[in-house]
Amino acid sequence: MADNGIGTSKLDNSTFITQSNLECKNLYDYLKTRPPNTLERLYNHPAICLAVYRELPELARQYVIRILFVEQPVPQAVVASWGSQSFAREHNYVTKVLTELNVWMEGSLPGGLIGWILSPTFKRNLKIALLGGGKQWSMSSALEPDKNARDVSFLDTYSSERWECVLHYMVGSQQQEGISADAVRILLHAKLMKRDEEDGSPVITRQGFQFLLLDRQAQVWHFLLQYLDTVEQRGLDLVECLTFLFQLSFSTLGKDYSTEGMSAGLLIFLQHLREFGLVYQRKRKAGRFYPTRLALNITNSQNKNAPLLEEDSPKGYIIVETNYRVYAYTDSNLQVALIALFTELMYRFPNLVVGIITRDSIRQALRGGITADQIIGYLKQHAHPQMLAADQKQTLPPTVVDQIKLWELERNRLTYHEGVLYSQFLSQADFNVLKEYAQSNGVLIWCNKEKRTLVVNKNAHDEVKKFWKKYSKGS
Missing domain, CATH: 3.30.70.2610 (Alpha-Beta Plaits)
Incomplete structure (x- = not known):
């Protein structure tokens, strides 16, 4: 033999498919790839410990809080006995998560038993985050009243406009403002765009199409992770930038914070966040900044009740009919460009766009890397209030939903192993x-x-x- x-x-084909899809990491997926010494430095900051604790699975949070004030290792058999045997798989998973994140470690007990004990650095700073105390964060709110104070509605409008500049650039729609060369490099690094082979100009990729149909919070988080991959190349400190980002996520919307005491690297990082719409600063040397809604709870994927931007709220603008026609009540070039990704546009009026979902338009979207579930999810997310009426069991017409999935199945006749x-x-x-x-x-x-x-x-x-x-x- x-x-x-x-x-x-079939190995090459399988690898190609994996690399062509957008990989959206959560906080756990990102931190577990960091070396132990980086995690140790991160856990020196209470804000990061609190953010990591919030993102842990529910069972893991129970384990952490039960041994937070225990000063010696707890036998592993005792920890396992805190849950039913029917949840042994969940126990093994959270054990793996806590170990990979260096939240806890193995410790020896008298008699040769092995137990779990929290990392000293994580334990100390999580206590500070939960009970108070410790050093003052770099974001200080001790400021004189701002004569040019900005309210929440202004910050929402500003952050929406800044972020939409990035999305406008990706879809190639007409816009008044461009984005910096630095932002373009991040899009290229994230493989959301690539250089055209003929003229070298950036064009959207398969992953970029998928990125456009993500919700706003997921878009910002993915974009920031790609940015963090390049901070060391810019001469910035990854731990310092991550710490500031976590502190920013715990800030208060509509409140201004001082830049006093920030390092030169943090001030550069602040300007980048300003361009992406995560903070507002009237002038570079204003000495204060306002976090926007994009920065709040940015790492908290489990918080389904996080405040939304106006365009992400349930007030949608899309009506889908059983004859596959799509009516989008919008005058936004960006929203029109997104609709055009999977429909054939027929008419355009000042505040209304009419399109039709066809086999060719869906297949074109599928070739671009967009999945049927993403298209259906986008239509549901932005459905018009009339389609969300209480007497309707399904938001979208079942015939349209089923047909979109069938068109996708036409392309998925082969499975690679x-x-x-x-x-x-x-x-x-x-x-x-x-x-x-x-x-x-x-x-x-x-x-x-x-x-x-x-x-x-x-x-x-x-x-x-x-x-x-x-x-x-x-x-």
């Missing part, structure tokens, strides 16, 4: 033994009895290989 490691004919090819068996008996082993373990992808060839799941290759060696020695 020959083990052909190169027999992964990474596999390893086994061939050139010396006898039919050898082939049958390995085939039965792979089949019984659920790792057999394909087999051919006549040619004595089979393909097993790539992840199970090592186990299958060990079994074959053991069988070969025994026979």
Whole structure:
């Protein structure tokens, strides 16, 4: 029998599909990729400890709060006994999360038992965040009254306009203001845009199409993560920028904060946040700034009741009819450009755009990387109040929803699996033994009895290989 490691004919296709889709990380996914020394520096700040604690799964938060004031390791068996055995999978998962985030660590007990104890740095600063005390944050609110004070409605309008400049640039619609070369570099780094092969100008990518249909909070968080990947190249301190971002998420909307005491790197970071609409500052040297709604609770994905911007609120503008026509009551070039991603526009009036959903328009959107669920979700999110009437069980016409999904299924007729090819068996008996082993373990992808060839799941290759060696020695 020959083990052909190169027999992964579908490996390249599977890898291509994975890399072409937009990967939206949450706070846990991002922090677990940071080295331990970076996490240790981050946990020196109460704001970060509190944000991490809020983002933990509910069971993990229970574990942390129960051992927060315990000064010695708690036996692992005791921690496991706090939950029912039917939730053993959840227990294993949260144990993995807390370990990867360096929130807790293993500790030895008398008698050789192993227990869990919170990281000293995380424990100390989480106590400060929950109970008060500690050093003053770099964002100080000790300021004289601002003679040019801004109210919440002004900040909402400002943040919406600044963020929409980025989205306008991505869809290539007409706009009055452009974005800086620095923001363009972030879009290119995030692979939301790429350089055109002919003229070198930035054009939107498959991931960029998917990005446009995300909700506003998810867009900002993903964009900031891509920015943070480049802060060290700019000569900025990642920990310092992350700390300020977390502190910003706990700020009060409509309140001004002083820039006094900020380092030169933080002041540069503040100007970048100003461009993206996360903070408002009248002048660079104004000495104060106002956090906007975009910056509030930015890391809190579990907070479904976070305040929304006006354009993200339930007051939608889209009506979808059973004949596949779409009516968008808007005069925003950005919203029109988003509708055009998956519809064929028919008419445009000063405050109304009429389009139709067709097989070709949906297939074009699918080729751009947009999924059927994203299209349906966008239409639901921005549905007109008349479509949200209480007597209607479904927001969108079921015929339209089902047809969009069917058009997507037309393109998803093949499923790719990474596999390893086994061939050139010396006898039919050898082939049958390995085939039965792979089949019984659920790792057999394909087999051919006549040619004595089979393909097993790539992840199970090592186990299958060990079994074959053991069988070969025994026979």
